[in-house]
Amino acid sequence: MxxxxxxxxxxxxxxxxxxxxxxxxxxxxxxxxxxxxxxxxxxxxxxxxxxxxxxxxxxxxxxxxxxxxxxxxxxxxxxxxxxxxxxxxxxxxxxxxxxxxxxxxxxxxxxxxxxxxxxxxxxxxxxxxxxxxxxxxxxxxxxxxxxxxxxxxxxxxxxxxxxxxxxxxxxxxxxxxxxxxxxxxxxxxxxxxxxxxxxxxxxxxxxxxxxxxxxxxxxxxxxxxxxxxxxxxxxxxxxxxxxxxxxxxxxxxxxxxxxxxxxxxxxxxxxxxxxxxxxxxxxxxxxxxxxxxxxxxxxxxxxxxxxxxxxxxxxxxxxxxxxxxxxxxxxxxxxxxxxxxxxxxxxxxxxxxxxxxxxxxxxxxxLFFKNNTSGGGTTPTSTPAPTPVPTSTPAPTSAPVKASPDNTVVDTIGRAIIDAKGNAWSITSTGQVAVNGVVDQTTGRVVELAYEKGVIWQENADHLWWSKTAPTDAWGPAEGTAT
Missing domain, CATH: 3.20.20.80 (Glycosidases)
Structure with missing residues (x-):
């Protein structure tokens, strides 16, 4: 048993x-x-x-x-x-x-x-x-x-x-x-x-x-x-x-x-x-x-x-x-x-x-502790966890953002590139670029994002590339580039 x-x-x-x-x-x-x-x-x-x-x-x-x-x-x-x-x-x-x-x-x-x-x-x-x-x-x-x-x-x-x-x-x-x-x-x-x-x-x-x-x-x-x-x-x-x-x-x-x-x-x-x-x-x-x-x-x-x-x-x-x-x-x-x-x-x-x-x-x-009566089900003090995450109230303010390293590549849903300003760039399920969760409607059929020297690059299914530095910039060049 x-x-x-x-x-x-x-x-x-x-x-x-x-x-x-x-x-x-x-x-x-x-x-x-x-x-x-x-x-x-x-x-x-x-x-x-x-x-x-x-x-x-x-x-x-x-x-x-x-x-x-x-x-x-x-x-x-x-x-x-x-x-x-x-x-x-x-x-x-x-x-x-x-x-x-x-x-x-x-x-x-x-x-x-x-x-x-x-x-x-x-x-x-x-x-x-x-x-x-x-x-x-x-x-x-x-x-x-x-x-x-x-x-x-x-x-x-x-x-x-x-x-x-x-x-x-x-x-x-x-x-x-x-x-x-x-x-x-x-x-x-x-x-x-x-x-x-x-x-x-x-x-x-x-x-x-x-x-x-x-x-x-x-x-x-x-x-x-x-x-x-x-x-x-x-x-x-x-x-x-x-x-x-x-x-x-x-x-x-x-x-x-x-x-x-x-x-x-x-x-x-x-x-x-x-x-x-x-x-x-x-x-x-x-x-x-x-x-x-x-x-x-x-x-x-x-x-x-x-x-x-x-x-x-x-x-x-x-x-x-x-x-x-x-x-x-x-x-x-x-x-x-x-x-x-x-x-x-x-x-x-x-x-x-x-x-x-x-x-x-x-x-x-x-974890589950069936005899817990604190309401939260948290780990008892008798079972310490190494380097515990603080549990203060209220919740913390946002922590400083660490930018993704050069040559970071994202080619799947569920991952993101973080730029130097803290913006999160990702690929949506519909093949578009999203910045901080907001879809960029000018993009489509995106298969890969890359980050190099502070520049965000997107590649589409035709293997053409466009780039920009900030979310408000326009993607360029207008017709895309093969390299």
Whole structure:
């Protein structure tokens, strides 16, 4: 029988399925719990040892992805993860990541589907995934694949939740929320797929991500780069089996996401409007289904401090959620497990397999301690984390920005170049340049950004280049250059 805690003293989740009660995730006895999960998408060569190490680190859940095009082989791998998790007392959340497998920068290496939808054949799609791969998944096949997954793990409470769709998008022609358009209404999809899943596996949580939009949110109150749940309060996802819906967003610092403001009071206000109100007003729980950083400098520390303070109920003075009694803080998933040099973020492990202390100092603040009564679920003083991120209130002002080094290249969604003035330059899912999250409508079919001697360069699909130094400058030369 697996022990009920890790070597850090953090608690595992109890046996049985989880449910929701207001803004809290609760166990079968109605006690509040906290999902403290780790994302895992590569390095499956020694699954039992890796899972045991995750438990020792203090995580109680593993988030693992599957892709429609590789479902059969993905399920074989997931079976092994689930078996190892069960042996260690951990739970597993499965997410549908994309329809097709990733191959190149054109399809963002499978990190996020460029057409922004949950399918790539029929409906609002153009018959591709938006990244150059021919579509193979209709809305009906998407639903049936989820039923296949749910049936496979029916009755196995180790599989605690189904994250229905990874990082949908809400730009023009992509996802909407609650408007009744069958081709784009992701709320309707969550209800349709959620009910089909519950018909064969009624115990698991149904996790619904808000569509990302760097330019605006559905409520018209701002942007939603981490996921737009601004209408989920008035137009909630409702399922046949109640108290099973958990909403989700993803949150990364500027170095990865390109978000213009990733910490401080402005970040808190934006989170309040996009999703935090669901927790504050006791409407529904939210799980931050991906969050992570390589923790390279003070800007990353400022992002982490704001986010973890928010999750732990320490920013109530700024309108954030607060927690009392045995309530637990907002659940989270640190991205990602492994030694991942050159990736963004670069993984939880050093080359020798030890935990990176700077990342541990952050994610240790979101672990689950079932006897906690402070309301925040933070790490007890008896379990110190190395070089801890400060947790003062109010949230910090923005930290100084560190510019990207010369010859920095960005060719995927989710990364950004930071110029000398602190502007974040990124590529959107529609192949345009965005500066501080604002799309430059003069750009299109962009495949790469580069930074050299203070100049930003963009390359399009015809291998032509344009450059500028400041966001207000015009791109030049007018016709582009091949060199």
């Amino acid at each position: 697996a022990s009920t805690s890790s070597s850090t003293g953090a608690s595992l989740l109890p046996s049985g399925y989880l449910s929701t009660q207001g803004s809290q995730i609760v166990d079968a006895s109605g006690n509040p719990v906290r999902i403290a999960s780790i994302g895992w998408n590569q390095g499956f060569d020694n699954i039992p040892a890796s899972v045991a190490a995750m438990k020792a680190a203090g995580f109680n859940t593993i988030r693992v992805s599957w892709v429609n095009a590789s479902l059969a082989s993905d399920l074989q791998r997931i079976d092994q993860v689930v078996a190892a998790a069960k042996a260690n007392g951990l739970k597993v959340i499965l997410d549908n990541h994309t329809n097709e497998e990733g191959h190149s920068a054109a399809d963002n290496y499978g990190a996020q589907q460029r057409n922004g939808l949950w399918y790539d054949v029929g409906g609002a799609s153009d018959g591709t995934d938006g990244g150059g791969n021919r579509g193979t998944v209709t809305d009906a096949k998407f639903l049936q694949d989820w039923v296949t997954v749910a049936q496979r793990y029916a009755g196995n409470d180790t599989v605690a939740g189904f994250d229905i769709r990874n990082e949908p998008l809400a730009y023009g022609g992509m996802c909407t929320w609650g408007d009744g358009n069958a081709a784009t209404d992701i709320r309707a999809m969550y209800q349709r797929v959620g009910n089909a899943v519950q018909a064969v596996n009624p115990g698991a949580l149904i996790i619904c991500e808000g569509p990302q939009n760097y330019t605006s949110n559905f409520a018209g109150t701002g942007t939603a780069p981490w996921g737009d749940l601004s209408l989920a309060g008035s137009k909630p996802v409702t399922l046949n089996v109640g108290n099973k819906v958990v909403y989700s967003v993803h949150d990364y610092p500027q170095e990865i996401s390109g978000i213009g403001v990733d910490n401080g009071a402005a970040k808190v206000a934006a989170m309040n409007a996009d999703w935090g109100y669901l927790v504050k007003n006791n409407i529904a729980p939210v799980w931050i289904g991906e969050m992570g950083s390589s923790m390279q400098d003070g800007t990353d520390q400022a992002w982490a401090q704001t986010l973890l303070d928010y999750m732990n109920g320490k920013l109530g003075a700024q309108g954030g959620p607060t927690f009392t009694g045995n309530q637990q803080g907002i659940s989270g998933d640190w991205w990602a497990w492994g030694y991942l040099p050159g990736q963004y973020p670069n993984g939880t492990l050093n080359a020798d397999g030890s935990l990176k202390a700077d990342q541990k100092a952050v994610w240790s603040q979101m």
